[in-house]
Amino acid sequence: MSSTKKSAKTCWLILIVVGGIFAVIVVAAATRFLVDSPVDYANIEEHFKYGSTGGERESGFPYWIWKALPRVCEDKLPEGKKYPGQELKALGFIYEGDMALPVGMSKRRHMGVDRVFLNCAVCHTSTVRDTAASAPNVYLGMPANTVDLMGFERFLFGCAKDGKFSTDFIIPEIQQLGGDLGLIDRYLVYPIAISLARERLLMLASRFQFMLEQPDWGPGRVDTFGSAKTLFNFFPNRPVPEKERVGVADFPSIWLQGPKKGMQLHWDGNNTSVEERNRSAAFGTGATPPTLDRPRIKRIEDWLLTKEPPAYPYPIDHALVAKGKPVYVRYCANCHGTDGRKFDGEKVGKVTPIEDIRTDPHRLDSYTEQVAVNQNLLYAGFGEERFSHFRKTFGYANMPLDGLWLRAPYLHNGSIPTLRDLLDSAEQRPKTFYRGNDVYDPINVGFESSVPEENGKKFFLFRTLDEQRKRIPGNSNQGHEGPKYGTALSTPEKEALIEYLKTF
Ligand code: HEC
Numbered sequence: 192m193s194s195t196k197k198s199a200k201t202c203w204l205i206l207i208v209v210g211g212i213f214a215v216i217v218v219a220a221a222t223r224f225l226v227d228s229p230v231d232y233a234n235i236e237e238h239f240k241y242g243s244t245g246g247e248r249e250s251g252f253p254y255w256i257w258k259a260l261p262r263v264c265e266d267k268l269p270e271g272k273k274y275p276g277q278e279l280k281a282l283g284f285i286y287e288g289d290m291a292l293p294v295g296m297s298k299r300r301h302m303g304v305d306r307v308f309l310n311c312a313v314c315h316t317s318t319v320r321d322t323a324a325s326a327p328n329v330y331l332g333m334p335a336n337t338v339d340l341m342g343f344e345r346f347l348f349g350c351a352k353d354g355k356f357s358t359d360f361i362i363p364e365i366q367q368l369g370g371d372l373g374l375i376d377r378y379l380v381y382p383i384a385i386s387l388a389r390e391r392l393l394m395l396a397s398r399f400q401f402m403l404e405q406p407d408w409g410p411g412r413v414d415t416f417g418s419a420k421t422l423f424n425f426f427p428n429r430p431v432p433e434k435e436r437v438g439v440a441d442f443p444s445i446w447l448q449g450p451k452k453g454m455q456l457h458w459d460g461n462n463t464s465v466e467e468r469n470r471s472a473a474f475g476t477g478a479t480p481p482t483l484d485r486p487r488i489k490r491i492e493d494w495l496l497t498k499e500p501p502a503y504p505y506p507i508d509h510a511l512v513a514k515g516k517p518v519y520v521r522y523c524a525n526c527h528g529t530d531g532r533k534f535d536g537e538k539v540g541k542v543t544p545i546e547d548i549r550t551d552p553h554r555l556d557s558y559t560e561q562v563a564v565n566q567n568l569l570y571a572g573f574g575e576e577r578f579s580h581f582r583k584t585f586g587y588a589n590m591p592l593d594g595l596w597l598r599a600p601y602l603h604n605g606s607i608p609t610l611r612d613l614l615d616s617a618e619q620r621p622k623t624f625y626r627g628n629d630v631y632d633p634i635n636v637g638f639e640s641s642v643p644e645e646n647g648k649k650f651f652l653f654r655t656l657d658e659q660r661k662r663i664p665g666n667s668n669q670g671h672e673g674p675k676y677g678t679a680l681s682t683p684e685k686e687a688l689i690e691y692l693k694t695f
């Protein structure tokens with residue numbers, strides 16, 4: 192064999208070996224970094240509580256950073272130390288057993304790390320206790336009355352602004368927690384992830400600033416379309432009129448979506464499509480058109496179509512119910528449906544003008560024509576998923592009252608603690624009360640709202656007026672008053688009506 196032939200052969204051999212090694216590295220890197228697999232749950236209720244909607248792909252925190260943050264920034268979570276490993280209990284998040292993530296958070300392996308983010312259950316699940324000494328029951332689909340999202344944002348943004356949000360502080364906490372990071376994670380993946388997470392939080396903090404300047408939401412409420420406005424860059428590029436600035440709303444219940452198809456819903460009735468309301472909600476879980484996990488969100492959608500609210504678990508006086516039914520049918524059924532399951536009635540799923548309902552106008556005014564126009568551009572490029580049903584309305588929706596007992600505090604802004612108070616005139620309704628307690632009050636039908644604290648945990652003082660006795664924007668408890676709204680009924684009629692509403 193000539194020497195040129197020999198060296199050609201050696202060249203080939205080297206090439207094959209190098210190519211082989213390269214291929215092994217590529218495959219190893221691909222299995223490490225290209226895997227996209229969420230933690231799945233066969234049971235639909237578990238899926239609702241802990242399953243993925245795709246939000247982790249874009250918005251997810253690496254799991255170990257997430258677990259380390261409450262320890263690194265414990266001063267930003269005043270009560271966090273009380274609940275080691277389940278620190279977000281301090282903000283009203285629900286933890287079952289010794290779970291490491293609360294109800295309403297999902298996990299997915301994406302880009303080489305386990306990442307976590309919120310799902311629908313964080314805003315649409317809560318607990319009920321019979322007494323302060325009872326164990327909590329978890330109810331899926333009810334408003335998340337105890338979860339303080341404003342506190343949650345303040346914690347995250349506050350932490351990002353702190354110098355401790357850095358590799359030097361976070362990595363040692365992760366190792367202490369048992370994170371056991373390998374060399375590549377420790378010196379490459381996590382330092383990059385920590386700096387990206389911090390930058391992203393700082394960016395969001397500046398965009399969300401206008402929301403954090405609003406009067407405290409307290410637990411169970413959020414500025415629904417505020418995040419959409421930040422997404423569209425409304426702030427700070429355009430001065431926003433005072434009356435559009437506070438869009439705070441109570442979390443609603445989301446049962447029985449099937450029979451609600453075609454109704455004008457959201458509190459102001461701005462959308463008639465169940466599917467679009469769900470896709471819009473998915474933004475709240477961090478999922479955008481390219482990252483939405485369609486099959487997994489479809490599972491939730493399908494389940495919600497027929498998901499029944501839980502029945503009222505306390506004694507009901509059926510003789511009184513029989514007296515309450517005709518009162519309800521006469522005054523309320525036309526707007527709210529025949530009962531808790533039959534959503535017929537001429538005006539059900541339509542909007543009552545603000546001049547008539549006269550409840551707090553801020554949530555309505557915060558949703559402008561311009562937001563609607565911009566929202567109808569969302570999902571453009573995604574075929575028939577493109578939003579097309581958002582409209583500006585001029586009042587609040589007459590919604591079905593299914594599962595009403597779990598929907599307290601009442602009205603779109605959660606300004607009225609109990610059904611009994613709703614049937615009083617605004618003059619007589621409480622001007623302040625406590626939110627965030629999950630102990631049930633079957634006498635007045637709502638949650639315990641007069642207890643300021645329990646075992647050192649302070650409940651949120653909801654105020655309708657500020658120190659100067661001026662109305663707090665978004666917190667008015669007026670409206671839904673007058674003869675047709677039941678506030679002029681006699682006391683026995685009100686008693687009977689309240690009893691009937693327990694059966695919804
Ligand atoms: C950040 C909290 C939050 C998350 C997360 C969230 N929602 Fe909601 N959801 C709300 C609020 C607040 C409203 C009321 C909006 C309004 O009209 O102001 C709402 C309204 C709805 C409605 C309409 C209810 C009605 O009758 O008017 C549906 C349906 C719904 N959400 C489903 C979902 C689904 C499905 C998910 C998960 C993909 C989800 N939501 C995630 C807060 C949330």
Ligand code: HEC
Pocket residue numbers: 458519522523524526527538542543548550551587588589590592595598600601602603604613671675676677678
């Ligand atoms: C003209 C239509 C109309 C009539 C009549 C009416 N309501 Fe309403 N109701 C509404 C609207 C609109 C809202 C939402 C107002 C808001 O949240 O600002 C509402 C809200 C409610 C809520 C709060 C629901 C929640 O999830 O917070 C309850 C409870 C309620 N109504 C009960 C009644 C009862 C009981 C009667 C009869 C005595 C009645 N309504 C009569 C239109 C009506």
